[in-house]
Amino acid sequence: DVKVTQSSRYLVKRTGEKVFLECVQDMDHENMFWYRQDPGLGLRLIYFSYDVKMKEKGDIPEGYSVSREKKERFSLILESASTNQTSMYLCASSFWSSTKNTEAFFGQGTRLTVV
Amino acid sequence: KQEVTQIPAALSVPEGENLVLNCSFTDSAIYNLQWFRQDPGKGLTSLLLIQSSQREQTSGRLNASLDKSSGRSTLYIAASQPGDSATYLCAVHSNSGYALNFGKGTSLLVTP
Numbered sequence: 001d002v003k004v005t006q007s008s009r010y011l012v013k014r015t016g017e018k019v020f021l022e023c024v025q026d027m028d029h030e031n032m033f034w035y036r037q038d039p040g041l042g043l044r045l046i047y048f049s050y051d052v053k054m055k056e057k058g059d060i061p062e063g064y065s066v067s068r069e070k071k072e073r074f075s076l077i078l079e080s081a082s083t084n085q086t087s088m089y090l091c092a093s094s095f096w097s098s099t100k101n102t103e104a105f106f107g108q109g110t111r112l113t114v115v
Numbered sequence: 116k117q118e119v120t121q122i123p124a125a126l127s128v129p130e131g132e133n134l135v136l137n138c139s140f141t142d143s144a145i146y147n148l149q150w151f152r153q154d155p156g157k158g159l160t161s162l163l164l165i166q167s168s169q170r171e172q173t174s175g176r177l178n179a180s181l182d183k184s185s186g187r188s189t190l191y192i193a194a195s196q197p198g199d200s201a202t203y204l205c206a207v208h209s210n211s212g213y214a215l216n217f218g219k220g221t222s223l224l225v226t227p
Contacts, residue, residue, distance in 0.1 A: 006158075033214055042219040043204070050213055058214065090158055096213060104149060104206070104215055106159040 003027070006091050006107035013114050019078040021110050023091030032074035033092040033104075034058075034066065043090065049074055050096060081114045088112075117142045117209045121218035128195055129226055136190040136221045138205030143183050149215065150179050150190050151204040159204060163190070195225045 007022035025032065033048040035058075045058030047066040055066050063085060067075045074093075078085055088111050094104040118141040128134050138148070147166045151159040163172045163179040165188070171180040178191040192199060202222045206215035 004158075031213055035217075040219075043206075043217040045214050048214050056213070088156075092159075092215075102147060102208065103161055103164045104208075105161060106151070108158040109156070111156065 004091055004093055004105050004107040006089075006110050008110050009108060011110060011112045013078075013081050013112065015082060015114055017078075017081045017114075019081050019112070019114075021076040021078075021089055021091075021112070023074045023076070023093075023107055024072055025074075025093040025105070026072065027093060027095075027105065028071065029093035029095055029105075030071075031094045031096045032068065033094075034064075034074065034076045035090045035092065036060070037088040037090055037109075046076065083114050086112060086114045117145075117207055117211075117216040119205060119207050119216050119218040121203075121205055121221050123221060124219070125222040125224075127224040127226065130195060130197060132195050132225075133191070133193050134195055134223075136192070136203050136205075136223070138188040138190070138218055140186045140188075140207045140216075142209055142211075143186050144210040145183060146208040146210055148179075148181055148188050149206045149208070150177075150188075151206065153202045153204060153220070162203075192223075195223075197225050197227050199223060200225050 004025045034046045035043045049068040065077045091107040122137045150162045165181045176193040202220040204220045205218045
């Protein structure tokens with residue numbers, strides 16, 4: 001079975017804290033993504049990475065950064081957490097190749113509450 | 116920018132009914148389209164992936180179709196069961212990017 005694993009299901013952090021969300025995949029995928037999901041707004045792309053040390057901004061990168069030092073691991077960093085970053089965070093991975101199945105797989109989600 | 120719309124936003128049906136969920140997208144230059152299921156408070160589970168060259172894909176009681184030229188996909192669920200209750204999300208992988216663009220989902224309730 002393919003696996004995308006997020007380090008925490010639930011997190012509660014204080015305003016101003018630096019927060020790390022970790023994601024690991026075991027499928028040797030090139031691409032990894034971080035989305036956030038909010039009621040009424042759907043899933044919105046924060047950042048993605050198509051290779052080690054490579055990253056691209058998505059639709060809502062403000063207040064976030066990412067790190068990809070190894071192919072299997074993609075970290076989302078909230079530099080100074082704010083209450084408007086309370087959300088469900090979802091990590092995903094996929095191949096990107098015309099010769100490979102590019103089906104995307106998601107982790108179980110991290111529900112982050114900033115108080 | 117690719118816009119993905121799902122209709123209806125919510126649907127309630129009695130057990131045993133066949134049902135159709137709709138997804139439309141604005142840019143037909145797509146690489147593939149994927150249907151997901153999401154249970155409350157959980158991540159997304161991939162149901163079906165349709166490549167742009169395909170017309171449909173089937174998995175058990177699920178059948179997804181794709182009409183790229185008209186920008187439409189449907190997910191057909193046969194003989195619905197209470198365990199099918201969940202939110203169903205449609206996502207499009209456009210030729211112009213790496214990431215998926217999602218619709219806001221259809222919340223399905225199947226009553227016993």
